[in-house]
Amino acid sequence: MFARVLLVYLLCSTFFNLISCECRQTYATVCDSFEDLKKYDDVENMKTLIIGAEHSSVPPTSVNLIADLDYTFYYKLSTLVIIRSVNELKSHVSWTCDYESPLKYLTLYRNKLKVIGKNQLPRHSLKFLSLVNNEIESVKPDAFYDQVEEIDLSENLLEVIQRHSLPSDSKSVSVRNNKLVHIEADALPKGLTNLNLAGNELRYIPYEVLKDLKNLTELALNHNKFSSLPPIKHLEHLVVFDISFNSVSTLERGTFEKMDNLQLIDLSNNKIHQYDVLQVLNTPGKQPYLKVSLALNNLKELQLKNLSLQHQTFVLYGNPWDCKVWPEIKKNLSRHESNCNVELPSNEDLPFCISYIADGGLSTWETKIEKFVATFQEIVANRPKNFHCRRHLGRYGWLYRISYTCSATKV
Ligand SMILES: *[C@@H]1O[C@H](CO)[C@@H](O)[C@H](O)[C@H]1NC(C)=O
Ligand SMILES: *[C@@H]1O[C@H](CO)[C@@H](O)[C@H](O)[C@H]1NC(C)=O
Numbered sequence: 001m002f003a004r005v006l007l008v009y010l011l012c013s014t015f016f017n018l019i020s021c022e023c024r025q026t027y028a029t030v031c032d033s034f035e036d037l038k039k040y041d042d043v044e045n046m047k048t049l050i051i052g053a054e055h056s057s058v059p060p061t062s063v064n065l066i067a068d069l070d071y072t073f074y075y076k077l078s079t080l081v082i083i084r085s086v087n088e089l090k091s092h093v094s095w096t097c098d099y100e101s102p103l104k105y106l107t108l109y110r111n112k113l114k115v116i117g118k119n120q121l122p123r124h125s126l127k128f129l130s131l132v133n134n135e136i137e138s139v140k141p142d143a144f145y146d147q148v149e150e151i152d153l154s155e156n157l158l159e160v161i162q163r164h165s166l167p168s169d170s171k172s173v174s175v176r177n178n179k180l181v182h183i184e185a186d187a188l189p190k191g192l193t194n195l196n197l198a199g200n201e202l203r204y205i206p207y208e209v210l211k212d213l214k215n216l217t218e219l220a221l222n223h224n225k226f227s228s229l230p231p232i233k234h235l236e237h238l239v240v241f242d243i244s245f246n247s248v249s250t251l252e253r254g255t256f257e258k259m260d261n262l263q264l265i266d267l268s269n270n271k272i273h274q275y276d277v278l279q280v281l282n283t284p285g286k287q288p289y290l291k292v293s294l295a296l297n298n299l300k301e302l303q304l305k306n307l308s309l310q311h312q313t314f315v316l317y318g319n320p321w322d323c324k325v326w327p328e329i330k331k332n333l334s335r336h337e338s339n340c341n342v343e344l345p346s347n348e349d350l351p352f353c354i355s356y357i358a359d360g361g362l363s364t365w366e367t368k369i370e371k372f373v374a375t376f377q378e379i380v381a382n383r384p385k386n387f388h389c390r391r392h393l394g395r396y397g398w399l400y401r402i403s404y405t406c407s408a409t410k411v
């Protein structure tokens with residue numbers, strides 16, 4: 001008997017590097033594995049349950065979440081977090097009727113799920129589902145409960161969003177930092193207000209994908225491979241549109257003209273060179289306050305004639321402005337510039353315009369310009385050492401507060 005106790009103790013403390021193999025009741029019920037949970041008795045009072053740990057050495061196992069966490073027993077459990085404990089989700093075969101359960105928040109983090117299929121995740125009254133960083137490669141149709149309000153599938157390996165693979169009633173969908181190249185028509189929930197697809201490999205989004213998303217207020221497509229804007233003209237309720245860090249070179253006239261609630265258009269870090277870009281953007285005059293970032297593009301000149309700048313500010317640093325016109329642009333834009341533009345020229349370490357003065361033949365001049373611009377962009381791109389322009393997106397219910405703050409300190 002003593003030997004067995006000792007053996008168990010040794011197993012726990014050496015293999016699993018733990019003081020005890022039992023679940024602990026602290027701010028939540030914390031268990032090292034599903035095995036430990038089976039030995040834990042006080043399940044009726046559990047409200048928050050955490051299984052596993054980020055640096056756990058317990059090997060992940062195959063789990064039937066619906067059977068192992070039978071909600072007729074865990075009837076106070078509202079938050080469940082499973083970390084690095086699952087290498088396969090088993091499908092629950094005998095599907096019983098849906099009954100009320102308080103489980104609202106389900107998080108799986110750093111498990112190896114690969115595929116999510118039907119009847120693998122608890123359904124019931126789930127509202128928030130976070131599946132960040134689980135090596136998910138595909139999601140089968142009807143894998144999720146339709147009433148999930150917010151779903152986060154970021155940091156996985158998804159290449160396609162298939163039809164019927166997302167909860168149909170979701171308001172917020174995040175699929176950041178996956179490998180998305182394609183989204184099927186009608187794959188996105190029609191009532192979406194927030195869609196974040198940043199950090200993927202998207203080159204375009206067909207109109208059929210976006211056509212019904214009439215209630216969309218925030219769309220983030222930054223860090224993808226777009227060379228032009230996707231068809232968003234009809235998304236009249238957009239408040240925030242971010243397509244920074246792409247390769248957008250030209251813009252289609254009138255894209256934003258019906259978006260009366262717009263507060264941010266982030267076009268920074270692209271390849272825009274149209275000198276009449278502000279006329280092309282033709283933003284509506286009705287929005288409360290609009291910030292447009294054109295930072296870090298290829299603009300040399302800017303046409304400001306016949307433009308209403310009321311209630312708008314612009315972020316313009318990091319473009320290879322022609323030094324001949326930059327002072328006039330600055331003058332005409334006074335009170336419509338972000339802090340970042342004001343700070344930048346006052347920092348001697350960073351260039352803010354280029355003197356395009358011809359010398360010699362025209363053919364050598366063209367290549368010289370390219371070199372100037374390349375050098376300029378290299379210097380500006382390496383700026384983080386002494387210059388930061390940081391975007392703040394504050395949300396207070398339906399009110400947004402968008403601002404830019406700057407710091408430009410000498411190294
Ligand atoms: C869009 O929002 C309105 C107002 O909140 C709502 O009545 C409507 O059902 C929503 N549309 C969809 C498709 O959810
Ligand atoms: C600045 O404003 C003046 C007067 O409205 C205008 O003539 C000029 O073209 C503007 N400059 C630029 C660069 O748009």
Ligand SMILES: *[C@@H]1O[C@H](CO)[C@@H](O)[C@H](O)[C@H]1NC(C)=O
Nearest residue numbers: 279282303304305306307308
């Ligand atoms: C300025 O804009 C108004 C209204 O859009 C237009 O009627 C007018 O012709 C424009 N003027 C110039 C000089 O482009």
